[in-house]
Amino acid sequence: MSSLAKSGAWERLFWPLLAAGLLVAGWHYSVVWTATKVFPSPLAVEQGLAQLLRQHVLWRDIGDSLRRVALGFCLAAVAGVPLGLALGWYPALNQVVNPAVQLLRPISPIAWIPVAILFFGVGDKAAVFLIFLAAFFPIVVACVAGVSNVPSIFRRAARNFGLSPLQILARVVFPAALPQILVGLRIALGVAWLVVVAAEMLAVDSGLGYLVIDSRNSGKRYDLVVGAMLVIGLIGLALDVGFRQVEKLPSVRWGSRRES
């Protein structure tokens, strides 16, 4: 690791790019050598994606998926962060609510698809509801843990300076828990991106998940299936990298450093 860490910027890019290149080459030659008629080669995938771009389908699907994730994730954050803070702040309340949370949390959002369609019909609302469910529980759990891990020394200092309970929550407990809350939000965003694909396969007729399933169903276009999968992977990566930038802000990055 240390030799990689010390090397220059282009070297840090070189080895991962080489690995990716080898993977694509391995894929290409596997297709050529096995002479498969079903699985597409990298080149076929590239042409399939180019075709989608020309037909303006790809951008629309990306936009639809991102919009659903943004909506579901924001709703989950708006509901989950205050609830998590409250549960962490009042342990007695947490004891009452926690069993229900722990029961609902392990249920895959995919299992909710029939219920979502029952509630909201086939359409955007059902998909957004599923993403909300997927993101909600990791956010709540991270907030509860974040608040209960705030050292009592910080709360005592805040009381000493004459802050009211609400001020202590806003000026001490929230910022002290924020690094852990952000990790929870990042995990929730990752889960939301996983779930949007599944939701779109069943509950709506647009988006990247729909693109995957529709390409298969309408003429076994596996070049488009694999192309859509790659786009899903790239966007998921971009979301994660983007969110990690937030965790590097000076007022929260202390949380990821272990004090010596």
Added chain:
Amino acid sequence: MGAAEAAAQAKLRMDGVGRRFERDGKSIAVLDGISFDVSDGEFVCLVGPSGCGKSTLLNLMGGFLPPTSGSILIDGETVEGPDPRRILVFQERGVFPWLTVEGNIAFGLAKLPKAERQERVAHYVRMVQLEGFERSYPSDLSGGMKQRLQVARALAVNPDILYLDEPFGALDSVTRLVMRAELLRIWQTERRTIVFVTHDIDEAVQLADRVVVLSSRPAKVMDILEIDIPHPRNISSPRYLELRDDLLGKIGLAHSV
């Protein structure tokens, strides 16, 4: 001087203070009948064996815990809870890591107008010699700087009393010496009442006007020792060594290791 007058003069009066904790259905006495006075502007050190309840005593004085018996009076009024007029400085990790040096010092100053707040912050940044680090975060400061920051944050709200709970205990021995000199300099310019908990005999003899010696649990006041050496103190003078030996003897330690 009558008793009423003496009571009026004491800044802090501990009167038969006791504290018990309930643990596993048993009631354990931590402090038992602690009585002493601290006068205005005085520097008092509390020493005693580790785990004797020194920190509990500070928590009672700070109003974070109520005593189970006796009373604690500040300026003749019973302590009812934490108050910005008396600030507790913790051993370590007491500064807020999400705030800059400036943000930490300004923490207790939210009610002041902006200009006055900035002036106050700048004043205390200078006093604890953190110039150039105003926008640094605590993770970029050394242990000694973090403790100076904590003292600055406490002083900024203009408290009457500073309670310090082994504030230099986690620092290396050289930094600890520097910090003691710094604290004395600040105390001499600001003249606050200071109650300083330590288990370090040298620290107590170097800093205090008076040293309150506590016994092991349940802690009682064993002795109160006056350190009659003017500052700056020569730590190899006969009087210093005499007081130090005296104090060592009182907490039951021999003269040799």
